[in-house]
Amino acid sequence: MAIIKVMNNNSKKSKIINETNDSDVFASCSFSSLGLHQTLCDQLKERLGFEVPTQVQAKAIPVVLSGRHVLVNAATGTGKTVAYLAPIIHQLQSFDTRIQRSDGTFALVLVPTRELCIQVYEILLKLLHRFHWIVPGYIMGGENRSKEKARLRKGVSILIATPGRLLDHLKNTSSFTHSNLRWIVFDEADSILELGFGKDIEEILETLGTRKDGSPKNSSETSKVSGASRQNILLSATLNEKVNQLAKMSLENPVMIGLHDPKKQSELVRSRMESVKNGADGGLENHGANLGSAVEEYRLPVQLLQRYIKVPCGSRLTVLLSVLKHLFEGEASQKVVVFFSTCDAVDFHYSLISEFQWPPGSQSEAEQRPKFLKCNTIRLHGNIKQEDRRSAFHAFQTEKSALLLSTDIAARGLDFPKVKCIIQYDPPGEPTEYVHRVGRTARLGEKGHSLLFLQPIEIDYLHDLEKHGVVLTEYPLLKVLDSFPLYGLKYQTKKFESFEMHPWVLSLQKALELFISNEFTMKKLAGSAFCSWVRAYSAHRGDLKRIFVVKKLHLGHVAKTFALKEQPSMVTKSMQKQRTNKRKRDLKQQGAFKKRKVFQKK
Numbered sequence: 188m189a190i191i192k193v194m195n196n197n198s199k200k201s202k203i204i205n206e207t208n209d210s211d212v213f214a215s216c217s218f219s220s221l222g223l224h225q226t227l228c229d230q231l232k233e234r235l236g237f238e239v240p241t242q243v244q245a246k247a248i249p250v251v252l253s254g255r256h257v258l259v260n261a262a263t264g265t266g267k268t269v270a271y272l273a274p275i276i277h278q279l280q281s282f283d284t285r286i287q288r289s290d291g292t293f294a295l296v297l298v299p300t301r302e303l304c305i306q307v308y309e310i311l312l313k314l315l316h317r318f319h320w321i322v323p324g325y326i327m328g329g330e331n332r333s334k335e336k337a338r339l340r341k342g343v344s345i346l347i348a349t350p351g352r353l354l355d356h357l358k359n360t361s362s363f364t365h366s367n368l369r370w371i372v373f374d375e376a377d378s379i380l381e382l383g384f385g386k387d388i389e390e391i392l393e394t395l396g397t398r399k400d401g402s403p404k405n406s407s408e409t410s411k412v413s414g415a416s417r418q419n420i421l422l423s424a425t426l427n428e429k430v431n432q433l434a435k436m437s438l439e440n441p442v443m444i445g446l447h448d449p450k451k452q453s454e455l456v457r458s459r460m461e462s463v464k465n466g467a468d469g470g471l472e473n474h475g476a477n478l479g480s481a482v483e484e485y486r487l488p489v490q491l492l493q494r495y496i497k498v499p500c501g502s503r504l505t506v507l508l509s510v511l512k513h514l515f516e517g518e519a520s521q522k523v524v525v526f527f528s529t530c531d532a533v534d535f536h537y538s539l540i541s542e543f544q545w546p547p548g549s550q551s552e553a554e555q556r557p558k559f560l561k562c563n564t565i566r567l568h569g570n571i572k573q574e575d576r577r578s579a580f581h582a583f584q585t586e587k588s589a590l591l592l593s594t595d596i597a598a599r600g601l602d603f604p605k606v607k608c609i610i611q612y613d614p615p616g617e618p619t620e621y622v623h624r625v626g627r628t629a630r631l632g633e634k635g636h637s638l639l640f641l642q643p644i645e646i647d648y649l650h651d652l653e654k655h656g657v658v659l660t661e662y663p664l665l666k667v668l669d670s671f672p673l674y675g676l677k678y679q680t681k682k683f684e685s686f687e688m689h690p691w692v693l694s695l696q697k698a699l700e701l702f703i704s705n706e707f708t709m710k711k712l713a714g715s716a717f718c719s720w721v722r723a724y725s726a727h728r729g730d731l732k733r734i735f736v737v738k739k740l741h742l743g744h745v746a747k748t749f750a751l752k753e754q755p756s757m758v759t760k761s762m763q764k765q766r767t768n769k770r771k772r773d774l775k776q777q778g779a780f781k782k783r784k785v786f787q788k789k
């Protein structure tokens with residue numbers, strides 16, 4: 188019963204991670220006492236400023252050093268990256284014969300996004316400063332393939348990769364040596380499958396010959412680490428069926444770290460017993476992980492203040508802008524992330540925030556009027572060019588005060604220092620997504636707060652979160668709205684039937700609509716954002732369709748959230764597109780295209 192033993196040991200050694208004070212976040216031991224080489228401990232201190240390990244590092248490092256397969260489940264921002272990088276580096280530097288570039292790749296770290304790829308690579312670079320013979324590298328979508336090929340040909344000892352690009356090189360780069368591969372790490376394990384990389388992962392594991400038994404595919408291949416078998420490591424802040432799937436696919440008799448609360452343990456045992464009873468299993472020791480199907484209780488940092496804003500659809504935009512204004516005017520250095528459901532929505536809000544001025548006035552005084560929001564605004568999403576994505580990511584990392592508008596690209600694993608507030612303007616999909624999004628703040632014991640926007644018709648989402656032990660309180664919106672001065676108008680009464688009737692909201696909405704209607708480019712952006720937002724809303728899956736019901740939306744009110752006076756005709760638009768396509772097809776068939784070209788040349 189190795190799994191249970193380890194979990195019992197862990198629960199004796201440490202307290203639950205989600206506490207606020209340092210002694211609960213950090214372990215009372217040193218990195219060297221965990222068995223790490225002194226030079227590596229020095230690097231952790233000098234390059235990263237890490238004096239002592241976090242609780243999860245203290246638990247995971249010895250287990251990774253032992254060579255067992257591991258599943259680490261720990262809250263966001265608890266230091267999971269170093270928990271696997273440090274022991275891998277320790278092992279690599281300790282080989283009797285120094286490894287060489289020509290030995291190829293020893294460790295592979297799979298991550299779901301390009302930004303996370305760069306982030307892990309940068310930490311790795313720092314840790315390897317004094318181990319120059321261990322070569323770090325990364326391969327990911329959007330980068331130059333031939334340059335990557337050249338790097339792989341020369342040899343990369345520790346390779347960080349996104350799954351699609353890795354598979355591409357496994358198939359097409361014959362000089363990519365991986366016969367010495369000893370570690371495969373799945374960072375943000377649940378997300379890798381959620382983002383649709385499932386097939387790629389199966390193929391990767393098949394190609395690398397490491398489905399569970401860990402033996403290299405070709406036993407005749409000489410291995411630098413002969414005798415040592417493959418070790419697979421899975422890390423995630425949330426557990427769900429996807430992690431279960433990946434664990435079953437890749438882990439053999441794993442040690443579970445973080446699954447130490449009694450509820451999870453008994454779930455694990457129960458689901459194991461059921462499998463045994465059904466004849467599908469032989470016992471706890473000999474099989475892959477199974478996390479059971481019970482509803483998982485999420486572990487969020489307790490210092491995280493979680494609130495929701497219940498706001499009618501038509502007032503969402505004005506409320507968002509007001510809350511942001513309140514935050515940025517309240518504190519000199521403020522770092523906020525706002526999550527949107529689509530790239531178009533990010534683009535629209537980015538342009539709006541960058542250009543909208545306040546108080547409203549005539550065109551002639553436009554140059555003197557200040558911006559409504561005085562903050563450095565950055566945007567990040569998948570349709571931005573790779574170089575711009577990279578610089579946006581770095582800009583938000585280094586800025587002391589900034590606003591990041593992003594899709595879920597920024598939800599997983601990204602470590603932006605000092606983020607104080609997370610706003611989920613468009614609600615997340617699965618509750619796990621909620622956890623990862625809010626996990627960008629309140630990291631490693633720091634303070635942070637989060638705001639979830641919900642329309643009155645969506646309020647049941649709170650019950651879904653409650654099932655996972657996540658309880659939110661209501662944000663004092665009225666107090667915030669009342670704090671804004673109105674130009675020329677006075678608040679008649681403090682009681683409004685709905686926020687839509689609040690004088691501040693009314694005047695701001697009017698100014699926004701005027702601004703959009705006068706700016707052709709903005710109107711176009713708003714139209715595209717509206718269409719993609721409705722499409723994303725209707726794409727909610729499974730159980731969430733019960734809460735996010737597109738038919739219950741008043742599209743006129745949705746238009747108001749993009750400061751449009753009326754809804755753009757999505758139907759007409761798509762019909763027009765269909766008609767144009769059909770006309771083109773017909774013309775092509777008749778050879779009319781050619782004739783027209785000849786005619787034009789004349």
Ligand SMILES: Nc1ncnc2c1ncn2[C@@H]1O[C@H](COP(=O)(O)OP(=O)(O)OP(=O)(O)O)[C@@H](O)[C@H]1O
Binds near residue numbers: 269423599630
């Ligand atoms: N031992 C340590 N001492 C001080 N700071 C640390 C230590 N370990 C990690 N950190 C810092 O804690 C933060 C969170 O670390 P990391 O990104 O590895 O967390 P994570 O658990 O992987 O989070 P997520 O689940 O969001 O991916 C980072 O800023 C990192 O630099």
